[in-house]
Amino acid sequence: MLPKIAFVGTGGTIASIGKDQFDLLDYTATDQRLDSVTLIERTHLQGEIATIVPVNFLQIDSTAITSDDWADLVDLCYELSADPELQGIVIGHGTASLEETAWILSLVLDVRMPVIVTGSMRPLTGISSDSHANLAAAIRVAVARAHEPGVLVVINDEIHAPRAVTKAHTLRLSAFQSPWSGPLGYIDGPRVATIRLADSPCQGNFARELLRHLPRVDIVYSHVGADSLAIRSAVGAGAKGIVSAGFGPGIGTPEETRALGDAISAGLVVVQSTRTGAGRVVDSTHHRSLGIIAGNDLNPQKARILLALCLARGDGPREIERIFQSV
């Protein structure tokens, strides 16, 4: 008997219909995305690797995902995991915000099976689309890791950790990378090879109810001459936290730095990340003197999610610092 795997579609390019096979770039103009049932029918994957249970959920572009959608998705994963025959869950997702959804799932989900997030860079109907291949690979990984809990990203024949993976190119099939750390494994034809395990002590630590009450946390991007406007606007808009996407080592302009200090005095929590795309922001005398928390290896969008979850739980700056450093 084939293993039973649920497929939850959220929309995205993996489910998108372009106007013809050469429509690889502007296919969102059709605004057509298949639901899970139709997508599984179109890919002819049913009964090939697994018995797939398609679950209709969302049919949106992933730029439109909200924290309420995340909360609903988490609830759905818990509901599905109550089926004793189910061995894994595959989530189809737009690539724009895929890394953020995978990361928050890895922080909140605590189910007894693998949850594999996948997407594609070319629409389902595009020439040499990666939709079918990525979906098949994600199902293979779900089967191979049945009963092993944990969220993984599977795309372009690679397995990535939610903490490390990022979309590093706008268009290429190889857009998803884990800078410096590399993938956790590969899918070569039918063979799934895990070369190392994901290692994220944050996993499953946050209650899913927090997703319904995430506070405002803004990201401020540094550049030459950046002033305090964005930071002051964030404070004025009621942000409870700010993530600074700073220059290389993890620092903003002098004016930004002063404004971040003021934000901390006003009670906000500030995390220093970097716009470099890779590497750790480490604690420094400069950060300590201002009360800024070093963002470690998390890119700004992932640091934002972790900070929002900590703040929703009521963690204070010391505890937040401990969580950011606990890798």
Ligand code: ASP
């Ligand atoms: N626009 C798409 C999205 O939903 C991009 C993609 O899936 O590749 O994120």
